[in-house]
Amino acid sequence: MATRITPLRLEAFEQLPKHARRCVYWEVDPDIVGSGDSLSDPEFEKEAWLSMVMLEWGSCGQLVVECRDTSDDEPPAFSDDDPCLGYVFYAPPRSVPRAVRFPTGPVSADAVLLTTLGIEAGQNSDELSHALIGAVVADLVRRGVRALEAFGRTDRVGELAHRDSVPPDCRPVTDALGDCSVEQCVLDSDLLLDAGFVVVSHHSYFPRLRLELEQGLGWKAGVEAALERLLESAQLQQPVGAGAGCV
Template sequence: MSARITPLRLEAFEQLPKHARRCVFWEVDPATLQRGDHLADPEFEKEAWLSMVMLEWGSCGQLAVPCEPEEADFTASASSGDDPCLGYAFYAPPRAVPRAGLFPTGPVSADAVLLTTVGVESGEDGDGLTRALMAAVVGDLVRRGVRALESYGRTPDAAELSDPQRVSPDLRPAVAVLGDCSVEQCVTDAEFLADVGFEVVAPHRYFPRMRLELEQGLGWKADVEAALERLLVSAELKQPVGAGASLRA
């Protein structure tokens, strides 16, 4: 299915898939919950986190929704608010992500934003859509002058951690389960990160910290600028005579 990518706005929260709305793996420090306690309302916690980050820092998510037949694949535009979600990506300054400091390969570099989650709904073009979401994330951060994007990758060996006896004390805070959230669902695959240009800056058997330099662009910046120029030209062509000047104001 063709898709368009749009920055996630708080009013589009209900468009997110159920797990994405309830996932607080990154957003809540498991140490704040006493043993045996459960979050009373994960969706409230997630929405409150999004609201806080958007207010203090700005856009922290990208949303993929179906596009109309006449729209180009993976173009950026506003969401109607009623479209089903095909995929999503979340990212934020590491200081706003409680679990960011619990991984053994931390901390995230001071000049980087942390990519926490990239998800695509079952049955969609997973590879193409995840790459389009990543392009949207990178495009947003390049425009905002961010130097790098980092993420904790999940290696195939991390599957061993489903056995509690294999989890060493230094890893327990990082892999603590919250509600429906777990390492398998909520930590980005390291192979995918490598495929889209991330490089390992802190090796680890389970959770390498990986980095994408945005100053160098790795081919992303030129593509983003070209796509924005095409969108601008297209928008001007649709404007009444004399209205295009406002687009460049």
């Protein structure tokens, strides 16, 4: 199967999987609409948020897309209709309302916040996840960003559902909108640790982790190997439809 990673463009919003289009866990503060309430049009809210961040800051997402098969003597083709196999979002913390609700905040002033990463069922989750994080790193290094941070969830998060009461410092995190949930919308701490992040603010449930980008694209040998296996000669920075081939 031919795949490639490409920066998300607003024109490709409909290309995102359903949950990615409707998830506003990070983008909308529950206090504004009422905890546990649902938005009348979460897709509109998500698209509006993406538009705002792209206009004010620039690229804030990466996609793994599957390219269409062609004949043996032609390179794989791709278009804006190609299936999305995975996605990742990131943005300055000032643009992410949920960031201030985590007990291990705030995000460092020199860092961009990695918010959500999703891989479609049936795909190689580890390889695609590391490749997407690698694409984020490549983008941010090129833009001169010093660090990438993320709030993680530990394997103890499941305990919260069985407790008589959620700890006060966790309630702002577990408040969700629509079909969002901590388990689906907050990154797994183990995934982040495997990708080279280190814990900079400890917490039983929601630590904050950081990846220094000063080393540039020599970031992590394992990620480079995953990118090579998955994409080979893919041009990570070229948008869908710009004419580069897939691998």
